[in-house]
Amino acid sequence: MQPILITGISGFIGGRLWNKLSSYQNVYGTYHLHDVVPLHSERQFCIDLNNSDEIQTLILKLKPRCIIHLAAIAGIKDCQQHVKLAWQINSNATLKIAQTAEAVGSRLIFISTDCVFNGKSRSYREGDLVDPLSIYGQTKVSAEKNIFTNCSDAVVVRINNTYGRPVFGGSSFSEWIIERQVKGEPITVFTDQYRSFLDVITLANALVELIDHPFKGLLHIGGANRLNRLTFAEILLNHLGRDTTGIVKMKNSELDPDGMNPLDTSFDITLARKTLKTNFPRIHDAVQLAYPHNTV
Numbered sequence: 001m002q003p004i005l006i007t008g009i010s011g012f013i014g015g016r017l018w019n020k021l022s023s024y025q026n027v028y029g030t031y032h033l034h035d036v037v038p039l040h041s042e043r044q045f046c047i048d049l050n051n052s053d054e055i056q057t058l059i060l061k062l063k064p065r066c067i068i069h070l071a072a073i074a075g076i077k078d079c080q081q082h083v084k085l086a087w088q089i090n091s092n093a094t095l096k097i098a099q100t101a102e103a104v105g106s107r108l109i110f111i112s113t114d115c116v117f118n119g120k121s122r123s124y125r126e127g128d129l130v131d132p133l134s135i136y137g138q139t140k141v142s143a144e145k146n147i148f149t150n151c152s153d154a155v156v157v158r159i160n161n162t163y164g165r166p167v168f169g170g171s172s173f174s175e176w177i178i179e180r181q182v183k184g185e186p187i188t189v190f191t192d193q194y195r196s197f198l199d200v201i202t203l204a205n206a207l208v209e210l211i212d213h214p215f216k217g218l219l220h221i222g223g224a225n226r227l228n229r230l231t232f233a234e235i236l237l238n239h240l241g242r243d244t245t246g247i248v249k250m251k252n253s254e255l256d257p258d259g260m261n262p263l264d265t266s267f268d269i270t271l272a273r274k275t276l277k278t279n280f281p282r283i284h285d286a287v288q289l290a291y292p293h294n295t296v
């Protein structure tokens with residue numbers, strides 16, 4: 001069986017996927033600055049997407065049957081601060097990956113973001129118009145085009161805000177909340193930012209299912225509930241039996257005067273539900289999946 005290649009295994013989502021898949025002999029992963037992943041280091045490669053030739057050479061060598069491309073400059077702030085790098089890593093390197101995947105006949109699963117939308121609507125479907133407010137969103141829109149123009153067996157999975165425990169590297173909104181609560185620091189959360197918060201276990205299940213799935217095209221994967229950040233924080237802390245009095249409510253405009261964070265990027269996940277066998281649990285069950293021990 002031809003191999004599977006996962007880019008970005010040192011990150012939050014990639015680490016979870018590596019934890020799930022790396023016991024299979026033919027699964028390979030890439031990291032860049034953080035070689036934090038102890039499992040099966042013999043099948044890991046240090047790749048800098050700033051030099052797209054490195055990933056091209058690796059794909060030509062491995063000829064994977066499927067590439068799951070997660071590596072990215074993955075935050076709004078980071079992309080605003082490193083604009084040139086963000087375009088190179090998120091868009092240009094993705095173009096090279098798409099072209100090389102096509103050349104060797106790989107299926108390509110690319111992870112995009114809810115930040116492709118302006119957040120003025122809600123419950124976004126795959127056919128809705130994109131209108132990114134940030135460089136991050138723009139680079140991902142460009143990458144999506146690069147994928148579909150250059151790779152014939154491709155899935156672009158737009159994911160919503162993903163939470164849970166990191167296995168190796170990276171972090172998540174839920175971990176930020178827990179960390180602040182434990183330290184007794186204020187937990188400032190927006191009351192007017194709505195997301196389809198997605199637990200990382202369900203996401204990993206869906207990505208694994210897509211590897212050998214016939215689906216091609218665009219797919220929205222998010223949690224089953226549309227929640228604002230405040231409600232999510234309360235549900236999480238209640239689940240963990242932690243005090244919620246440190247929560248400070250704020251409007252998005254108070255911390256984001258330039259309006260780069262879309263207000264409501266909740267997803268309609270009807271297509272994902274129709275396409276995949278993966279179960280998309282409602283929020284309380286999903287939080288239980290992500291934090292099964294009810295403790296921090």
Ligand SMILES: NC(=O)c1ccc[n+]([C@@H]2O[C@H](COP(=O)([O-])OP(=O)(O)OC[C@H]3O[C@@H](n4cnc5c(N)ncnc54)[C@H](OP(=O)(O)O)[C@@H]3O)[C@@H](O)[C@H]2O)c1
Nearest residue numbers: 008010011012013032033034048049071072074161162170
């Ligand atoms: N987490 C979310 O809520 C969320 C929501 C929407 C979309 N996404 C998308 O999902 C994907 C994974 O997100 P994540 O939260 O797991 O991100 P993350 O924790 O920030 O991980 C980013 C990964 O990209 C790698 N990377 C960064 N710069 C690189 C470079 N120059 N060359 C090679 N690799 C590089 C990092 O490697 P090193 O750490 O080793 O340098 C790391 O493995 C991203 O494409 C992101 O845009 C995430």
